[in-house]
Amino acid sequence: MTKVPGPSAEPGATVGSMSENRWLQMLEANPGHSDWYIERFKAMAAEGRDLDGEARLIDAMAGRGARILDAGCGPGRVGGRLAVLGHTVVGVDLDPALIDEARSVHPGATWRVGDLSELDLGDLDPFDLIVNAGNVMTFLDPATRREVLRRMGAHLAADGRLVVGFGAGRDYDFDEFFADVDAVGLAVELRLATWDLRPFGPGSDFLVAVLVRGS
Numbered sequence: 001m002t003k004v005p006g007p008s009a010e011p012g013a014t015v016g017s018m019s020e021n022r023w024l025q026m027l028e029a030n031p032g033h034s035d036w037y038i039e040r041f042k043a044m045a046a047e048g049r050d051l052d053g054e055a056r057l058i059d060a061m062a063g064r065g066a067r068i069l070d071a072g073c074g075p076g077r078v079g080g081r082l083a084v085l086g087h088t089v090v091g092v093d094l095d096p097a098l099i100d101e102a103r104s105v106h107p108g109a110t111w112r113v114g115d116l117s118e119l120d121l122g123d124l125d126p127f128d129l130i131v132n133a134g135n136v137m138t139f140l141d142p143a144t145r146r147e148v149l150r151r152m153g154a155h156l157a158a159d160g161r162l163v164v165g166f167g168a169g170r171d172y173d174f175d176e177f178f179a180d181v182d183a184v185g186l187a188v189e190l191r192l193a194t195w196d197l198r199p200f201g202p203g204s205d206f207l208v209a210v211l212v213r214g215s
Helices: 022-029 033-046 053-061 077-084 096-105 142-154 174-183
Strands: 067-071 088-093 110-113 127-132 156-167 186-192 206-213
Touching (some): 033 096, 053 077, 053 156, 067 077, 077 088, 077 096, 077 127, 088 096, 096 110, 142 174, 174 186, 174 206
Parallel strands (some): 067 127, 127 156
Antiparallel strands (some): 156 206
16 A cells, blocks of 8 residues: 555644634535545445555554554544554544544544644653654644644654655645754654655655654
8 A cells, every 4th residue: 555545534633723724624615524534434445445554554663552642543544443453542633523433433542632733642651653644744734833743742752753644745845844853853764655665755746754853
């Protein structure tokens, strides 16, 4: 699997003002958008589509029973699978409808409604891995991107890793992302072009970046 099909994956954790937030703009234009989104992925699953590519990579990076945060979890597609594989999973998303679906379908994880730009899980231990998949970063209010990266980084264990995946052509240039990563004190450990470990290069139209705390 290279990347999840379709225009978006788990964008419900977008943050910021209504005017700058792509997911909230969609909900404002169409209040039924969350339900459509949920049904869309159910239909793909019923067709036998492979929707577990991100979870396979994260599971391969994790020790058994790892603490994993699904940041921008949507209806729980990635985090739910990781919970089935035996990890302790917490998922956070801005959209209550998507969180309700995650709680219903994937009871093995903990799901919370929350704004990633205000992420504060101080009641929980740091995470071994944080996954931010499905183009979530491109749905954020651009003014909050660095704060979201900073807050995710602050929730990592000392040797933890943050994995971010999003596509090109979504008003967030890869070089701008790397500059934001550096600005918040994180470092790029690995750059990939797909969730199945294809190398990242100048012509790549998708990025999977493995980030760690900077020295």
